[in-house]
Amino acid sequence: MWNVSELVGRVRQAVENGVGSAWVRGEVRNLRIPSSGHAYFTLGDGAAQIRAVCFRSTLRLQSVALADGMEVLAWGRVGVYEPRGDLQLVVDLLEPLTGQGALLREFEARKRRLAAEGWFSADRKRPIPSLPRAVGVVTSPTGAALRDVVQVLGRRAPGIRVVVSPASVQGDGAARELREALEAAAALPGVDVVLLVRGGGSLEDLWPFNDEDLVRAVARSPVPVITGVGHETDVTLVDFAADLRAPTPSAAAELAAGEWSRWVETLRRHEARLNQAVAARLRELRARLGAADPTRRPPRFLVDRLRLRVDGLADRAGAAVDRRVGEARQGLSGLELRLRAGDPRARLGRWRERVSQLSMRLHRGMAEGVDRRRRTVTALANRAEALGPYRVLARGYALVRDEAGRVVRDAGGCRLGQPLAVTLARGGLDVEVTGVTGPADDGARLSLGQGRGPDSGRARSRA
Known part of the structure; x- marks a missing residue:
């Protein structure tokens, strides 16, 4: 049984003893040159690849500047980098091969393709x-x-x-x-x-x-x-x-x-000529001024007087501006007060307060009206109950109806043997008329009792 380090070490020995140094042709890929100065890259040919390293001391002696995509011929020792178990080529010599590498081949292929499509045609060129x-x-x-x-x-x-x-x-x-x-x-x-x-x-x-x-x-x-x-x-x-x-x-x-x-150069030349002309004119004017009558007041006095006049006008203009600004501010303040007085939000607040008061009055009036009507309805219900027929029946009276359901108010309208229905305060009776009596001033009165026939005198209770 082998452990990993023993196996990788045996493979390294086999590769070094079996291959040793060799020339390897391939394309440089994934080139990396850190601060140490050593060049780390991969050599590939489309079907396989191998890691390679060219140490700084060796790299400085090479005539080729390594770059990705470059096709080179490398001479070096083939071995195994044991910490990763990678096959590795330690390069001692680099020579560029004829050709520009995969990227340059792709460049030329694209160039031919685009040229065939007409994108490089001189007829397409436009003037600047x-x-x-x-x-x-x-x-x-x-x-x-x-x-x-x-x-x-x-x-x-x-x-x-x-x-x-x-x-x-x-x-x-x-x-x-x-x-x-x-x-x-x-x-x-x-x-x-x-x-x-x-x-x-x-x-x-x-x-x-x-x-x-x-x-x-x-x-x-x-x-x-x-x-x-x-x-x-x-x-x-x-x-x-x-x-x-x-x-x-x-x-x-x-x-x-x-x-x-x-145009910029032309303007600069004109500017230089203009500066020269102005300088010459100033020299001429200074010379004429020096040759003038010394008793005449020099121009600086006129300049000073004009400067004072300008200062006075500036002060007046500033005061006028301040006055106009103050008037404008007062006008704006008045407009602001008027605007605040007519602010819809203030009016809306007053209307909301008014609506709230009216709402409270409306609810209070409705409650009072309902209470009044409730009391009235209660009183009427009590009166209706007091005047109702059942209250009268409870005092001992009875309600008499004929067979058609009509209320019998006059005994004279009844006949002997007529069936009647008597309603009492509690329950009722089915009776027959056995007699009709009563003085003339009071009207006839019914006598209910035993009558003629097999059923005379029977009173059938409906209670």
Whole structure:
């Protein structure tokens, strides 16, 4: 059984003894040179890759400047870096190979493709305005390229307006930001030309400027575009699509200034001539003044008198302004008082108070009216109850109805044997008429008792 360190150590010995030193051809990728000065990178060929290191003492002796995408031939010792168990090449010699590496091959492929589409055609190029009103600058807001452009335009064309459309100029997403910033700058009113600039860098740093969509956006821009990307030897695909290419950002700014610089120089020459003419005229006037009559009062007395007059007029003007301001303030105070008196909020508060009082009076009146009507209804109910027939029946009277339900008020209207219904205070009776009696003044009275027939004299109670 092996532990990890023993196994990795045995593999390292096998690799070192079996391979030793070798020439390795590959593309430099993921190059990193920290403060120690050692170069750490990966050599790859599309099918495989191996980690590599070139120590500082060796790197200083190489004639090639390492960069990502470069294809090189490396001589070194093949081994295993035991702490990570990685296969590693310790490089002793580096030689560049014929060709520009994967990035340059991609650059050439894109260039051929875009040229075939017609984006680099000279017929698409537009002239640069000779006196632009405003210049749009698409670059990083914190880069040195922007400072160079602003400095050159300030010196060569001080009257021109500079509009910055910020964007990242390297890294992931930079191409999209540059395209959006270019479109935004070209759409601004008054912008007659756009500068697409950044400082120098490696091929990888400048790679966003080789983006195909950005190249098409430069060619389709509604205003002319001047590119100034990198140093004089740096070339990107946007340079071929631009209306004019400058070797540096500063040179791009000088080209954008156009005829402004010539007019500025002309104005400066006229300014110098004017200053010379004024100085000569002043010398002439001083000479004439020196040759004048010494008894005449010098001009400074006239100047002093005019200065005093100006001071007096200024004091009067100040007093008049203060007076008018005071009057205006008084008028404003009166208007403010009137405005406060007619403030809808104050009137609204008074109306709310009035409504509250009326509401309280209304509720109080309604309550009193309800109480009065309740007492009246109670009194009427008591009277109705006192006058009701049941109160009379409770005193011993009875209510008599015939078979049709009519109240019998006159005994003379009844016949013998007629069935009647008698209602008492509690319950009722079904009876028959057995006799009709009574004096003439009181009317006939019924006698209820035994009558003729088999059922005469029976009283059927309904209680």
